[in-house]
Amino acid sequence: MDISSAYFKSLAKDAVFDLEKDFPYASVLALETAGERLTVQTRQEQAELIDPARGVVATVFTGRHFLEAATGEVTEEGLRNLVRDLREMGRQTGIYYDGPAIDPGPPLEKDFGITVERDPWQVPLKQKVADLTVLRDGIQSRDHRIVQIVCQYAQVRSRELFVNRSKTLFQDLCRVQMAAVTVMREGDRSVSLHTGRAQQGGYEKAFIPEEKVDKMVRDCAKLLKAPRLRPGTYDCIFSPDFAGLFAHEAFGHGMETDMFLKKRAKGEEYLGRPVASPLVDLYDSPALPGQAASFFFDHEGELAKETRVIEKGILKRGLTDLYSATLLKLPRTANGRRESFERKVYARMTNTYFGPGGHTPEEMVASIPEGFFLDHPSNGMEDPKGWGIQLEGYYAEAIQDGKLTGEVFSPVIVTGYVPDLLMSITMVGDTVEISGLGMCGKGHKEWVKVTDGGPYLKLRARLG
Incomplete structure (x- = not known):
């Protein structure tokens, strides 16, 4: 059955109506994913289908907890079975009408x-x-x-x-x-x-x-002859790709508010406080046209919009799913995402990036007597609870007397405390570039598409 058809939409509406005879809130989400992948190597060619996924998940709020049931049967009977299963689960857990109210949002019927x-x-x-x-x-x-x-x-x-x-x-x-x-x-x-x-x-x-x-x-x-760099603290310029990795690791999982509920995120303690240079703005937005991690609404029906995580150095807000926003009494952001209908929803990043400033890369290089330009990031990790961070890359080009020397070192590792690195930013580039090659895992290694990026950033960092 076509999930975009008027008939299936009416069945989904009926399921929601039936569930809300018992529960304070209900929703239905149907998902279909299909794709293909081709690889051409020096001596080999390969084509394969990306495993298709198709199914429905129904969600209810009991007044205390969210319950879900899912099925791969995208049929009228499949929806009836979900309603039956959730009613049985509700009888076992209890249904309450004195809990927080779930706002279903303003009326809207639209295909995007x-x-x-x-x-x-x-x-x-x-x-x-x-x-x-x-x-x-x-x-x-x-x-x-x-x-x-x-x-x-x-x-x-x-x-x-x-x-x-x-x-x-x-x-x-x-x-x-x-x-x-x-x-x-x-x-x-x-x-x-x-x-x-x-x-x-x-x-x-x-x-x-x-x-x-x-x-x-x-x-x-250039990497073929690149030696190891001498560890130390240096003035650095991050390329847009390196700035993107920094944005993802520094304010990715640590600002996903389901981590607040688990008391695993240091960022919760800094809401409303300075965490970065006043030059720094940081965003997460699934509403960016054409970006690989963009969408029109998240998997909980929240319409896509920009979230300003940091504004002029002040930590403003986190990224929410419906569950964490309800329990923490936070405004909703469009970050409730699932890997598939078989997986739970989490607060997840989308397109995460530093905002632009007013400097050119040439001005940044000219301002550094001795330091490095970092590019070609490889991977990173963070400790959301302690706010430590590690960024790894392949390419560090020396800067001497305000000029790039052409001398390249590899690999390069950036370590530090997130607010210290952000506070050290003294110049921000005037053009934002976003890379879309990444995926992000969470929970039981449940993957969603993300992008990250930013302008060139000048900061001081410990390199190894």
Whole structure:
């Protein structure tokens, strides 16, 4: 049964109506996901389907707790079974009408979709393989020391229906992604870097800009002779990609308010207080047009909107799901997300990024007598409870007397206390760039699409 059809929508509304005969609040969410992945390597080609998922989850509030039941049967009988199961669960746990009231939001019935110029499902497999082959061969031609190339293309389509007593919302989302990994060898040393692009939209959005491919190959070659850097505290410039990793790790899980409930987030203690330089603004927004982690509403029916996490250095608010917002009496943000209908909803990041400032990268470099420019991040981790952070990357280029020297060190590790790093920011670039290649895991390694980014940042950091 088509979850976007008027008939299925009416069945979902009936299920909500029946559940609210017993419970103070109910909702129904139907999800469909399908996709494919192609890989072209130096000596191998592969095509595979991304495991499709299709099902329905119904949620009720008992006045004390949220209960859920899910099914892979997207049928009238499947919905009836969910209603039956939740009623039985409610009888066992108890149903109360003296608890907090759940606001279903203003009445709205709307179907949302994104503009697709070239439907990726209509592009022949042969054409996609040919385009990846052109990318691979173009990379290979750039440097004779390249020994391995992996080029990958993926497309994902998500169709989602949310219904409660006030809202009937449907969204049809299409995401495309292309990535390339290059391995170089000289003597007994091998190094690798990657680049790519992920966007919402059609096949026309998938292609990696030539300047990004050029930069990957050029910087990878520099790593072949890169020594280890001398540990110490330095003036640094973070590239937009490195700034994005910083944003994700510093104010990702630590500002997801279900972590507040578990008393696992230091950020809760700093709400309304300075945590960063007054130059710093930080956002999470699923409403950014075209970004890979954007959507029109979250999995709890909250319409997408921007959340300003930090404003002029002040920690303003966290990222909520319905459960944490209800218990903590916080305003809702559009961050209630699931990996699939079979998984629970959490407060999750979407597009997380530092806002722009007023400086150019050239001005930042010129202001540093001795320091490093950091680029090509690899991974990071944080301790939300202690607010310690570690960021890792492949590329640190020395700055001497206000100029980039061309001398590159690798790898590079940034460690520190989140507020100390944020307070040390003295210059913020004037242009925001967002990368869409990432995924984020939470709970039992339940993955959702995220992006992160920002402008160039000048700060002081401990490097190793």
